Amino acid sequence: MRLAFFITCLTDQFYPRAGLACCAVLKHLGHEVIFPQAQTCCGQPMYNTGYHDQARDLARHTLNVFEEFDHVVTPSGSCCAMLREHYAPLFEADPAMAARAERLAGKTYEFVEFLTRELGVDVAKLGLREGRAPQTATYHPSCHLRPLGLTGETPALLTAMGGFELKPLGHADECCGFGGLFAVKFPEISGAMAREKAREVERTGAATLICNDAGCAMNIEGACRREGVKVRVKHAAELIAEELGLRIEPAV
Amino acid sequence: MNGEQLGESQNAFMGRVRQALAADVHKTARPDGIGLARLVDPTDDLVGRFIHTAAAAGMLVERTTSALANSVIARLLKHHGGGRVLVSVSSRSVLAMLVEAAAAAGTTMVEPGREEPRGGLWRAFTADIGLTDVVFAVAETGSIGLASSAGRGAYLATPVHLAVVRASQIAADLIDIVARLDELARSDASITIVSGPSKTADIEGVLITGVHGPGVVQIVVISDE
Amino acid sequence: MSATVPGRATGHDVLFPTRAQDLRAASRKALADIPLQQLVAAATHSKNTGRKSLCREAFGDRYDAIRQLAGQIKQHTLDHLDRYLEQFVAAARANGTQIHFAKDGAQAREIILAIAAASKSKVCVKSKSMATEEIRLLPALETAGVETIETDLGEFILQLDGDAPSHIVAPMIHKDRHAVARAFVRELGAAYTAEPRELTMIAREHMRAKYKVADLGISGANFLIAQTGSLVLCTNEGNADLAVAAPRVHVALVGIEKVIPSMAELPVFIKLLARSATAQPITVYTSLISGPRRATETEGPREVHIVLLDAGRTQLLHPSTRELLRCIRCGACLNACPVYRKVGGGHAYGSVYSGPIGATITPALRGLGDYTQLPQASSLCGACFEACPVHIDIPTQLVNLRRATVERSLGSRWERLAMKLWAWTMASPLRYRLCAKVQRVMMRAIAERDGEGRAWLSAAPPPIGAWTKERDLPAPAARSFRHQWKDRA
Numbered sequence: 001m002r003l004a005f006f007i008t009c010l011t012d013q014f015y016p017r018a019g020l021a022c023c024a025v026l027k028h029l030g031h032e033v034i035f036p037q038a039q040t041c042c043g044q045p046m047y048n049t050g051y052h053d054q055a056r057d058l059a060r061h062t063l064n065v066f067e068e069f070d071h072v073v074t075p076s077g078s079c080c081a082m083l084r085e086h087y088a089p090l091f092e093a094d095p096a097m098a099a100r101a102e103r104l105a106g107k108t109y110e111f112v113e114f115l116t117r118e119l120g121v122d123v124a125k126l127g128l129r130e131g132r133a134p135q136t137a138t139y140h141p142s143c144h145l146r147p148l149g150l151t152g153e154t155p156a157l158l159t160a161m162g163g164f165e166l167k168p169l170g171h172a173d174e175c176c177g178f179g180g181l182f183a184v185k186f187p188e189i190s191g192a193m194a195r196e197k198a199r200e201v202e203r204t205g206a207a208t209l210i211c212n213d214a215g216c217a218m219n220i221e222g223a224c225r226r227e228g229v230k231v232r233v234k235h236a237a238e239l240i241a242e243e244l245g246l247r248i249e250p251a252v
Numbered sequence: 253m254n255g256e257q258l259g260e261s262q263n264a265f266m267g268r269v270r271q272a273l274a275a276d277v278h279k280t281a282r283p284d285g286i287g288l289a290r291l292v293d294p295t296d297d298l299v300g301r302f303i304h305t306a307a308a309a310g311m312l313v314e315r316t317t318s319a320l321a322n323s324v325i326a327r328l329l330k331h332h333g334g335g336r337v338l339v340s341v342s343s344r345s346v347l348a349m350l351v352e353a354a355a356a357a358g359t360t361m362v363e364p365g366r367e368e369p370r371g372g373l374w375r376a377f378t379a380d381i382g383l384t385d386v387v388f389a390v391a392e393t394g395s396i397g398l399a400s401s402a403g404r405g406a407y408l409a410t411p412v413h414l415a416v417v418r419a420s421q422i423a424a425d426l427i428d429i430v431a432r433l434d435e436l437a438r439s440d441a442s443i444t445i446v447s448g449p450s451k452t453a454d455i456e457g458v459l460i461t462g463v464h465g466p467g468v469v470q471i472v473v474i475s476d477e
Numbered sequence: 478m479s480a481t482v483p484g485r486a487t488g489h490d491v492l493f494p495t496r497a498q499d500l501r502a503a504s505r506k507a508l509a510d511i512p513l514q515q516l517v518a519a520a521t522h523s524k525n526t527g528r529k530s531l532c533r534e535a536f537g538d539r540y541d542a543i544r545q546l547a548g549q550i551k552q553h554t555l556d557h558l559d560r561y562l563e564q565f566v567a568a569a570r571a572n573g574t575q576i577h578f579a580k581d582g583a584q585a586r587e588i589i590l591a592i593a594a595a596s597k598s599k600v601c602v603k604s605k606s607m608a609t610e611e612i613r614l615l616p617a618l619e620t621a622g623v624e625t626i627e628t629d630l631g632e633f634i635l636q637l638d639g640d641a642p643s644h645i646v647a648p649m650i651h652k653d654r655h656a657v658a659r660a661f662v663r664e665l666g667a668a669y670t671a672e673p674r675e676l677t678m679i680a681r682e683h684m685r686a687k688y689k690v691a692d693l694g695i696s697g698a699n700f701l702i703a704q705t706g707s708l709v710l711c712t713n714e715g716n717a718d719l720a721v722a723a724p725r726v727h728v729a730l731v732g733i734e735k736v737i738p739s740m741a742e743l744p745v746f747i748k749l750l751a752r753s754a755t756a757q758p759i760t761v762y763t764s765l766i767s768g769p770r771r772a773t774e775t776e777g778p779r780e781v782h783i784v785l786l787d788a789g790r791t792q793l794l795h796p797s798t799r800e801l802l803r804c805i806r807c808g809a810c811l812n813a814c815p816v817y818r819k820v821g822g823g824h825a826y827g828s829v830y831s832g833p834i835g836a837t838i839t840p841a842l843r844g845l846g847d848y849t850q851l852p853q854a855s856s857l858c859g860a861c862f863e864a865c866p867v868h869i870d871i872p873t874q875l876v877n878l879r880r881a882t883v884e885r886s887l888g889s890r891w892e893r894l895a896m897k898l899w900a901w902t903m904a905s906p907l908r909y910r911l912c913a914k915v916q917r918v919m920m921r922a923i924a925e926r927d928g929e930g931r932a933w934l935s936a937a938p939p940p941i942g943a944w945t946k947e948r949d950l951p952a953p954a955a956r957s958f959r960h961q962w963k964d965r966a
Contacts, residue, residue, distance in 0.1 A: 016958035050879030054900030179856025191947025265578035272794035426744035454631035465715025
């Protein structure tokens with residue numbers, strides 16, 4: 001298939017490795033991955049803070065960039081939710097735009113969702129590398145995955161892949177406290193939530209935290225670092241790429 | 253006093269309501285899929301289910317037959333301390349049996365209040381046990397239904413409430429008592445669905461029973477199956 | 478030790494601030510109050526977990542569908558509220574209930590005081606009602622010479638201690654047993670005991686004495702049944718039932734949004750309410766009051782009055798906010814909300830209605846200008862939406878309020894400027910790349926490298942300093958995804 005990749009601004013700048021891993025995995029599965037260079041930001045920060053005219057500007061731009069493609073894949077659940085749930089309502093007063101937004105919503109996928117539901121990938125047939133030492137890992141499901149109904153996919157995928165001792169994260173479905181601008185508008189509350197999440201990660205004793213949203217990752221990784229919790233934070237795509245033996249450049 | 257001269261006129265008040273609804277393009281239809289919320293099927297063992305859920309709700313339940321009911325009630329009245337018993341019934345056919353049981357237990361009957369200066373409830377405050385029948389029961393929740401025409405004190409104010417339930421009165425699910433509630437809402441000023449002993453956890457989440465209403469609810473289920 | 482939020486006036490003043498509510502300041506104090514944090518966390522976690530397990534056990538995977546069903550019933554009723562209210566009024570009058578219409582809190586107080594005066598009431602027993610808190614009824618009754626006793630144990634204790642409720646359903650989650658003990662010694666002359674059962678029995682005896690002499694009973698209502706003109710009260714203690722049954726006159730103050738069409742719909746709400754509120758299948762007492770005592774009855778009130786309250790509800794009834802009126806005041810959203818937990822409960826919101834629902838209705842009922850922070854203090858995690866038994870989309874309502882804040886220029890001027898600039902930058906790929914480069918260079922310049930060579934900031938100037946005060950911030954990668962992708966091509 002011909003897939004358009006929506007990197008999302010945070011992943012582009014802060015976790016490029018996650019994006020590269022997604023593309024490498026999709027290519028490995030035999031698909032053509034296009035990266036439309038003109039893409040910028042989905043507009044979620046503007047939407048969430050009530051600047052809806054500005055959100056519409058960015059939505060229009062994103063629509064212009066992506067609507068020609070048949071499938072759009074993104075590594076971030078929250079950006080996926082923005083396109084799927086909020087673009088059309090933003091254009092309530094403009095039926096033509098709303099229709100375009102609905103069409104794009106119908107073909108936008110979160111990466112793990114795309115692998116498991118659209119491609120129906122059978123991990124047992126993926127050709128994973130042999131003889132690796134089992135890693136301990138734990139998984140933080142970001143909040144936007146819940147309304148999309150996508151919280152079970154990543155753990156199921158990793159369990160099927162094998163080679164991971166998946167430790168359940170305590171209070172996993174509690175928000176990590178990122179919330180976009182919430183983190184700097186109410187930093188004390190946000191920080192307290194992030195520290196609780198870091199403590200839960202510590203309690204699992206896992207070496208790796210799997211987190212598929214760049215915003216959550218920045219927040220939790222930053223809190224773990226400040227609290228002295230030693231853990232590597234990775235997108236599920238990076239783990240899959242590693243298991244497939246695909247080379248991803250370091251993100252340093 | 254004609255209390256309804258106070259406040260705003262109905263027209264003015266409703267005018268604001270109508271105004272807020274005036275521009276509506278779409279109205280939500282009245283959902284009819286109430287059955288989606290059904291938790292217990294009428295074909296289940298309703299007596300068994302009722303006994304289980306009532307006990308889980310913190311009530312004491314004993315099952316007996318019509319022949320033995322009288323002696324079971326008398327024994328339980330004694331077990332719960334006897335003393336002053338307030339008998340209140342909705343169905344007069346049961347009254348004689350309850351009065352007999354109360355006498356057999358050696359308890360003193362409290363006369364239901366008539367025209368007390370502040371309502372008849374204060375009689376219940378002096379009773380030790382309220383002895384009642386019920387107007388319905390629900391297997392889903394282990395609940396018993398009480399109605400005000402029987403008097404309210406025997407199930408709201410006494411420390412112990414002993415309720416007699418006939419198996420045929422046990423409905424499966426809350427959905428199944430709707431028609432009965434409609435009926436009772438016409439005949440009785442107050443219907444109370446009781447699902448346990450009075451309780452609170454306001455102080456640090458510690459569970460305490462017998463706060464205002466009865467601290468002990470004893471149910472006797474009469475089933476001849 | 479009483480874990481009240483330090484520095485705040487006690488009593489209900491904390492719920493009626495005279496200045497714009499500074500939730501952030503209140504949150505800072507609450508976060509430092511460890512006993513408060515522990516009390517609130519324990520209370521809310523257990524109820525939230527309990528709700529989930531009870532609903533899973535009872536409804537299985539029908540849970541969401543049943544919440545949507547309840548939401549649709551309420552939405553339908555609200556869409557036809559004129560018809561259902563009129564049906565309720567007619568049915569209630571037919572069973573002997575007297576109906577009064579209060580356009581606002583002041584008028585509601587007037588009505589209730591007039592009823593108290595006309596019935597020559599000296600002692601009033603009251604059961605828990607958020608609406609009565611909303612209209613500040615108690616001080617008005619006391620001033621009018623009506624001794625009023627809260628009979629719900631939590632509310633009774635708060636009344637004694639001059640304190641305010643901090644949760645819609647469990648009003649004193651912020652208070653521990655020792656605070657209760659001290660209040661009882663001070664106000665009731667009781668011997669000191671901090672044992673919950675003993676404290677409860679002291680309260681019970683005190684209140685029983687009042688039931689015996691009370692002239693007037695006041696309650697709220699959980700539901701109003703349009704078809705039969707009945708009001709429904711759901712409690713665990715039995716205090717509301719005694720407050721209705723004992724006195725000669727009963728007054729229920731009820732918001733117009735409490736109406737449901739008929740008895741047929743009631744089971745859906747009963748099955749959801751207690752599971753959502755207190756992690757139990759049903760409240761101990763579910764009572765349906767259909768007017769004053771019948772001719773053949775010897776107990777119960779001779780007069781029943783229902784005061785229907787608007788007080789901003791017809792404003793909320795407008796289409797964009799109408800779903801907020803579905804609320805059945807279960808408190809599930811409070812129990813699910815990580816922000817509510819962290820700010821130590823309701824006092825920080827400066828409103829009778831706190832938590833997620835409070836953040837959405839308070840600006841409408843009391844003015845957005847004084848409460849701009851409330852809709853902002855959320856990460857939009859959606860836990861409230863998932864907990865709500867009537868499926869209210871609280872996150873969308875919060876975003877709508879944020880939009881209103883922007884449109885009415887109620888937010889910070891700097892933020893407005895910054896957001897417009899940011900959006901302008903993001904709208905062009907060239908500006909995006911330029912801005913990204915500047916950000917990368919500047920942040921990596923002040924960052925420290927870790928053992929793996931990644932760059933981190935542990936301190937930064939505002940506005941980023943707000944982040945780094947609480948946790949580290951990764952600097953942008955040396956080469957973004959775009960750079961690396963271009964190089965591979």
